[in-house]
Amino acid sequence: MKVVLRAIALLFLACLAVGQTAPSLYKQVAKWEIGGDGGWDYVTVDPAANRVYVAHGAAIEVVDTQSGKKIGSIPAQGAHGVAVVTDKGLGFSTNGRAGTVTVFDLKTLTPKQDIKVGEGPDAILYDPYSRQVIVMNGRSKDVTVIDPATQKVVATIPLGGKLEAATSDPGHVYVNVEDTGEIGVIDSKTWQATGKWKLEGCEEPSGLAIDEKTHHLFSACGNKQMAIVNSQTGKVEQMLPTGAGTDGAGFDSGLRYAFSSNGGDGTLTVVRQGKDGKWEVMENAPTQRGARTMAVDPKSHKVYTATAELGPPAEGQRRPSIKPGSFMVQVYAPVK
Numbered sequence: 001m002k003v004v005l006r007a008i009a010l011l012f013l014a015c016l017a018v019g020q021t022a023p024s025l026y027k028q029v030a031k032w033e034i035g036g037d038g039g040w041d042y043v044t045v046d047p048a049a050n051r052v053y054v055a056h057g058a059a060i061e062v063v064d065t066q067s068g069k070k071i072g073s074i075p076a077q078g079a080h081g082v083a084v085v086t087d088k089g090l091g092f093s094t095n096g097r098a099g100t101v102t103v104f105d106l107k108t109l110t111p112k113q114d115i116k117v118g119e120g121p122d123a124i125l126y127d128p129y130s131r132q133v134i135v136m137n138g139r140s141k142d143v144t145v146i147d148p149a150t151q152k153v154v155a156t157i158p159l160g161g162k163l164e165a166a167t168s169d170p171g172h173v174y175v176n177v178e179d180t181g182e183i184g185v186i187d188s189k190t191w192q193a194t195g196k197w198k199l200e201g202c203e204e205p206s207g208l209a210i211d212e213k214t215h216h217l218f219s220a221c222g223n224k225q226m227a228i229v230n231s232q233t234g235k236v237e238q239m240l241p242t243g244a245g246t247d248g249a250g251f252d253s254g255l256r257y258a259f260s261s262n263g264g265d266g267t268l269t270v271v272r273q274g275k276d277g278k279w280e281v282m283e284n285a286p287t288q289r290g291a292r293t294m295a296v297d298p299k300s301h302k303v304y305t306a307t308a309e310l311g312p313p314a315e316g317q318r319r320p321s322i323k324p325g326s327f328m329v330q331v332y333a334p335v336k
Contacts, residue, residue: 054263083134165248177205181205242267259294
């Protein structure tokens, strides 16, 4: 009888635990097969035009978010990222191998000209406050500022270190410095570097996002952590666990979720601020291995990631092999 009662009790506890499991916040709602070969980098969403731009090897792939169909591409020499300047009808994309930024027409996707910047341009950002395009040059360790009105370089700012993703608020641009574990800060009125903030406990920061309302930066770290930093003081207020192989970060100002995309284990870490002001991990939603970069659509609240079918590393290589023609964009939406 004791054995039977114990079994019943264990079954009851198991059922109770299942019943208490929180429902998933995000689920996959689409998979768009783009095809083509090569690696990929930043994902950029243009909600006004219902488009997603994905840096993919020798091109920027352009996908319609309503149909999921590829509608064009922009040639690139080592594609990394895209900045969209809607009021000028222009896009700007970084060419890591050529050390240039391609200016293209948003309607026709036709390249207009290439602008020489620093060495190894990687992340790129349109800052709506200064109305300038900001380019992070990984090898020359500096930042290039381009005026989209004239399509000319107006400033070059030495920052030091391998520069990764950036974000901004009124008067400032914040840049992750991967090899030193810091955030570089630039005054966007004078275009002068004003300092660096050490991210204690954060190794190789890559993705970066901001909550302007609460003055928090979310830095995705290579050691399965997210550093939550006060954008006014530079203080690391919290460190939260994420998945492996993180490269991207995002923030949805409407739903007030912060994210990191973790390509190593195929998860999307979702973070939210509690009533006590502390941020907490809500879930690690399943995505797909290799989905390391992401973008948030502030209009639809969907999250876009890019990946491909991955196999074992080729002989003598550390990275997984990529199945030819399997490149895709995956779409995740909040569960209603």
